[in-house]
Amino acid sequence: MAKLTLLENCGNSPKSTFLQELNIAFAEGNVAFISSSVTEDIVWNMIGDKMIQGKEDFVNALERMKATKTQELILKSIITHGKEGAANGEMILENGEKYAFCDVYEFSNAKGSVIKTITSYVIEVK
Numbered sequence: 001m002a003k004l005t006l007l008e009n010c011g012n013s014p015k016s017t018f019l020q021e022l023n024i025a026f027a028e029g030n031v032a033f034i035s036s037s038v039t040e041d042i043v044w045n046m047i048g049d050k051m052i053q054g055k056e057d058f059v060n061a062l063e064r065m066k067a068t069k070t071q072e073l074i075l076k077s078i079i080t081h082g083k084e085g086a087a088n089g090e091m092i093l094e095n096g097e098k099y100a101f102c103d104v105y106e107f108s109n110a111k112g113s114v115i116k117t118i119t120s121y122v123i124e125v126k
Contacts, residue, residue, distance in 0.1 A: 002027045002070040007077065015080035018113040019087050027073040027091065029066035035059045037115055039108050044118045069094040082110045098125040
């Protein structure tokens, strides 16, 4: 398991806790948890890279990402309101590469914890 650093404002509501767990699942390569948390018509827009549409392509992308091991996940903030949420932080990979990220989520409805869209902004930190 990757080292996990959470700042105080992460996890103060059910949706915030869910997004914290989702980000941990990404860091750990937990495809089962992530895939059970999205709609069949999920859209994942990785700004400047690619767009993935549909659960099958989404799961395939997650499986390919499992080969990249995370050394540390730092969650700086998680914000949620209604059908939307966002998380930002940093990931440090086992090879020493460091990335800052912000993921913006749209849930299928205001009360649920199933994600309809993810927009990811990722920048390598040198």
